[in-house]
Amino acid sequence: xxxxxxxxxxxxxxxxxxxxxxxxxxxxxxxxxxxxxxxxxxxxxxxxxxxxxxxxxxxxxxxxxxxxxxxxxxxxxxxxxxxxxxxxxxxxxxxxxxxxxxxxxxxxxxxxxxxxxxxxxxxxxxxxxxxxxxxxxxxxxxxxxxxxxxxxxxxxxxxxxxxxxxxxxxxxxxxxxxxxxxxxxxxxxxxxxxxxxxxxxxxxxxxxxxxxxxxxxxxxxxxxxxxxxxxxxxxxxxxxxxx
Amino acid sequence: xxxxxxxxxxxxxxxxxxxxxxxxxxxxxxxxxxxxxxxxxxxxxxxxxxxxxxxxxxxxxxxxxxxxxxxxxxxxxxxxxxxxxxxxxxxxxxxxxxxxxxxxxxxxxxxxxxxxxxxxxxxxxxxxxxxxxxxxxxxxxxxxxxxxxxxxxxxxxxxxxxxxxxxxxxxxxxxxxxxxxxxxxxxxxxxxxxxxxxxxxxxxxxxxxxxxxxxxxxxxxxxxxxxxxxxxxxxxxxxxxxxxxxxxxxxxxxxxxxxxxxxxxxxxxxxxxxxxxxxxxxxxxxxxxxxxxxxxxxxxxxxxxxxxxxxxxxxxxxxxxxxxxxxxxxxxxxxxxxxxxxxxxxxxxxxxxxxxxxxxxxxxxxxxxxxxxxxxxxxxxxxxxxxxxxxxxxxxxxxxxxxxxxxxxxxxxxxxxxxxxxxxxxxxxxxxxxxxxxxxxxxxxxxxxxxxxxxxxxxxxxxxxxxxxxxxxxxxxxxxxxxxxxxxxxxxxxxxxxxxxxxxxxxxxxxxxxxxxxxxxxxxxxxxxxxxxxxxxxxxxxxxxxxxxxxxxxxxxxxxxxxxxxxxxxxxxxxxxxxxxxxxxxxxxxxxxxxxxxxxxxxxxxxxxxxxxxxxxxxxxxx
Ligand code: SF4
Numbered sequence: 028x029x030x031x032x033x034x035x036x037x038x039x040x041x042x043x044x045x046x047x048x049x050x051x052x053x054x055x056x057x058x059x060x061x062x063x064x065x066x067x068x069x070x071x072x073x074x075x076x077x078x079x080x081x082x083x084x085x086x087x088x089x090x091x092x093x094x095x096x097x098x099x100x101x102x103x104x105x106x107x108x109x110x111x112x113x114x115x116x117x118x119x120x121x122x123x124x125x126x127x128x129x130x131x132x133x134x135x136x137x138x139x140x141x142x143x144x145x146x147x148x149x150x151x152x153x154x155x156x157x158x159x160x161x162x163x164x165x166x167x168x169x170x171x172x173x174x175x176x177x178x179x180x181x182x183x184x185x186x187x188x189x190x191x192x193x194x195x196x197x198x199x200x201x202x203x204x205x206x207x208x209x210x211x212x213x214x215x216x217x218x219x220x221x222x223x224x225x226x227x228x229x230x231x232x233x234x235x236x237x238x239x240x241x242x243x244x245x246x247x248x249x250x251x252x253x254x255x256x257x258x259x260x261x262x263x264x265x266x267x268x269x270x
Numbered sequence: 271x272x273x274x275x276x277x278x279x280x281x282x283x284x285x286x287x288x289x290x291x292x293x294x295x296x297x298x299x300x301x302x303x304x305x306x307x308x309x310x311x312x313x314x315x316x317x318x319x320x321x322x323x324x325x326x327x328x329x330x331x332x333x334x335x336x337x338x339x340x341x342x343x344x345x346x347x348x349x350x351x352x353x354x355x356x357x358x359x360x361x362x363x364x365x366x367x368x369x370x371x372x373x374x375x376x377x378x379x380x381x382x383x384x385x386x387x388x389x390x391x392x393x394x395x396x397x398x399x400x401x402x403x404x405x406x407x408x409x410x411x412x413x414x415x416x417x418x419x420x421x422x423x424x425x426x427x428x429x430x431x432x433x434x435x436x437x438x439x440x441x442x443x444x445x446x447x448x449x450x451x452x453x454x455x456x457x458x459x460x461x462x463x464x465x466x467x468x469x470x471x472x473x474x475x476x477x478x479x480x481x482x483x484x485x486x487x488x489x490x491x492x493x494x495x496x497x498x499x500x501x502x503x504x505x506x507x508x509x510x511x512x513x514x515x516x517x518x519x520x521x522x523x524x525x526x527x528x529x530x531x532x533x534x535x536x537x538x539x540x541x542x543x544x545x546x547x548x549x550x551x552x553x554x555x556x557x558x559x560x561x562x563x564x565x566x567x568x569x570x571x572x573x574x575x576x577x578x579x580x581x582x583x584x585x586x587x588x589x590x591x592x593x594x595x596x597x598x599x600x601x602x603x604x605x606x607x608x609x610x611x612x613x614x615x616x617x618x619x620x621x622x623x624x625x626x627x628x629x630x631x632x633x634x635x636x637x638x639x640x641x642x643x644x645x646x647x648x649x650x651x652x653x654x655x656x657x658x659x660x661x662x663x664x665x666x667x668x669x670x671x672x673x674x675x676x677x678x679x680x681x682x683x684x685x686x687x688x689x690x691x692x693x694x695x696x697x698x699x700x701x702x703x704x705x706x707x708x709x710x711x712x713x714x715x716x717x718x719x720x721x722x723x724x725x726x727x728x729x730x731x732x733x734x735x736x737x738x739x740x741x742x743x744x745x746x747x748x749x750x751x752x753x754x755x756x757x758x759x760x761x762x763x764x765x766x767x768x769x770x771x772x773x774x775x776x777x778x779x780x781x782x783x784x785x786x787x788x789x790x791x792x793x794x795x796x797x798x799x800x801x802x803x804x805x806x807x808x809x810x811x812x813x814x815x816x817x818x819x820x821x822x823x824x825x826x827x828x829x830x831x832x833x834x835x836x837x838x839x840x841x842x843x844x845x846x847x848x849x850x851x852x853x854x855x856x857x858x859x860x861x862x863x864x865x866x867x868x869x870x871x872x873x874x875x876x877x878x879x880x881x882x883x884x885x886x887x888x889x890x891x892x893x
Pocket of ligand 1: 554555556872875877878879880881882
């Protein structure tokens with residue numbers, strides 16, 4: 028077992044293929060690995076599966092410049108060869124951007140994710156209205172940034188009481204590491220850990236609310252720029268090892 | 271830049287499984303529209319996951335795109351959610367590859383695999399903006415051509431098609447495409463083109479024929495309108511399978527489809543001659559593919575798709591002469607590559623039980639038997655060619671190898687069936703359970719006790735089978751028979767180990783009407799579609815009430831098509847087609863079935879069915 032090599036693959040996904048959901052995209056990648064003849068390790072048993080795990084799921088409709096998956100291989104010639112072989116068999120809009128060999132003892136991609144950077148771009152050359160830009164500066168520089176979320180758990184159990192616990196309010200100010208807006212794009216770096224995940228669209232909603240403008244989420248293209256892990260008190264891209 | 275999709279993001283975000291509509295899958299083909307002469311839309315009129323599981327469509331897609339002057343793209347039925355949106359917003363149906371309106375194509379080819387897709391054919395035409403009736407189409411409409419098993423009685427949908435291609439698609443399409451180019455270049459009328467097409471061989475152009483009826487509704491005559499139009503159309507057939515086109519790189523869908531694996535077609539046709547089975551007659555004679563060719567092809571397909579499973583396809587894989595060699599090869603190669611093998615429709619014997627126990631987990635899978643009938647008398651009537659002894663021996667082998675789950679498939683409503691025949695289904699199920707307790711001693715029953723699932727479907731007589739003369743049971747008869755069987759199962763010693771399932775009766779009636787229908791049905795089909803019938807093959811969307819209303823409003827007598835006793839000399843709506851098997855032979859088989867006389871299969875003896883005129887396959891083999 029121990030002579031297996033852990034490899035991290037960084038990929039981008041744009042265009043029509045953004046409508047392929049996470050589970051299907053995992054199956055897509057498994058087939059790419061086979062077509063590229065990567066010497067991936069398999070589990071034992073009657074229906075062996077590839078040793079593969081994605082850092083995090085990408086929602087339907089979301090594009091990415093930097094998502095990751097880890098695989099284990101029995102052998103490889105070089106990371107460059109692997110990248111080339113994979114890119115020869117990618118579908119329109121998907122590219123492998125980087126392949127690295129993980130240093131011994133690196134935690135897996137899924138548990139490493141600490142933060143994510145996003146660009147939220149109005150589709151078809153649209154622009155953020157002035158009102159929204161003004162509201163954004165106000166919201167983002169305030170003492171606290173409170174996101175209201177429906178209390179789904181309570182609702183499901185029938186224990187939600189209107190005005191008491193039907194919504195949960197969380198101050199996410201210290202989970203927003205960077206946020207700026209221009210008429211073309213809202214850019215933010217936010218907590219993406221399993222405990223403290225901040226949805227960029229919730230932030231934008233907050234800004235629109237402040238501006239008194241209704242937001243049509245479909246009119247905004249979300250692009251994930253990269254995923255980060257924390258090293259000490261710094262953030263490092265998931266493929267930053269050895270760089 | 272990426273392909274521009276026909277549907278906006280807001281639509282794709284609200285429909286179920288948007289990846290059904292985006293194209294762009296691995297091995298799908300993109301060409302430059304300016305560099306091709308013919309745009310061909312190939313349609314499977316059901317939802318994407320079903321259509322993409324169909325091997326024939328993948329073969330033709332590859333064949334067409336192998337022609338440098340043709341770009342073949344795919345079209346499927348939009349599911350009801352998208353269907354509603356497209357109607358509301360006037361969005362025309364589009365091809366997946368280039369996302370171009372279907373109406374802008376030169377051809378719309380529709381593969382027709384089952385009767386229950388007829389309303390979906392109308393949906394595809396309607397959403398495309400193509401007139402439903404061939405007679406209403408003009409120069410700018412695509413040529414609508416149908417293929418597949420249902421074209422062996424195309425009459426109920428004849429008015430909706432310009433051409434039906436009768437037989438295997440590999441042989442005549444090139445000629446048709448060349449004729450089409452000539453039509454465009456020379457400025458012929460649409461009618462002129464269709465008229466010339468009708469003389470190519472294998473091409474049935476419904477509008478070129480007149481049908482006259484007797485007072486009782488049966489057919490009096492079926493005649494070409496022009497003297498140079500053939501009065502019979504012969505099925506097209508591939509003589510040497512290993513020389514003909516076969517896919518090298520099938521499309522790999524993004525979403526999970528019904529057949530999510532590489533499919534290897536090992537042979538066409540079937541030697542068996544079961545009297546209820548349409549495929550067994552239509553695809554005669556049996557033609558095998560060369561085993562070395564198959565081995566090489568299997569590896570190529572796995573390499574080019576990255577699929578993690580491969581399955582063999584044929585009507586009766588056990589009859590393939592080199593099966594052991596092929597399966598041994600696959601087990602070895604696939605094991606090395608961690609690829610799963612699925613081995614469907616195998617007869618249960620020493621070899622297959624051994625092979626299956628190597629490729630599947632006996633604890634998680636079941637073994638399937640299709641005795642089709644419970645009593646030996648009935649099995650002889652349908653010419654099934656197996657005995658109870660075969661079945662019990664097979665079951666015992668499976669039990670000894672560790673399997674405990676058995677699935678049994680039977681039909682109810684076979685010609686001449688009586689109560690005892692029905693009860694014998696329960697008795698046979700019970701005997702199999704007894705076999706388990708006998709074969710596996712108590713201390714060896716580590717995988718639990720035996721579980722038998724007995725399923726019945728209702729028999730629907732099909733054209734070009736010896737049972738094409740047989741009256742179909744009524745809905746009430748079907749229900750009663752299912753009830754008798756349920757009671758009989760409950761009376762068995764091991765009834766707790768047997769689970770009995772039966773199929774819906776309503777769809778069997780509709781299938782029966784359409785299967786042996788004639789041109790008089792087209793109005794009712796169109797009306798049913800207009801009333802909202804769609805996806806009739808899906809139990810959630812099937813609307814029996816609307817279908818029955820439509821038949822009533824069109825004065826269609828259902829019994830005429832289903833339960834009526836047909837005269838042995840009646841002219842059937844499909845008699846102008848020739849599938850290779852002579853009507854005289856079918857007649858002989860029908861009469862033999864009434865006396866329960868078994869006819870040996872083609873491997874044992876040639877019975878002179880007529881298919882030998884193709885001069886290929888089993889007919890020219892020395893026995
Ligand atoms: S001609 Fe004879 S061998 Fe050929 S398919 Fe018919 S019965 Fe079988």
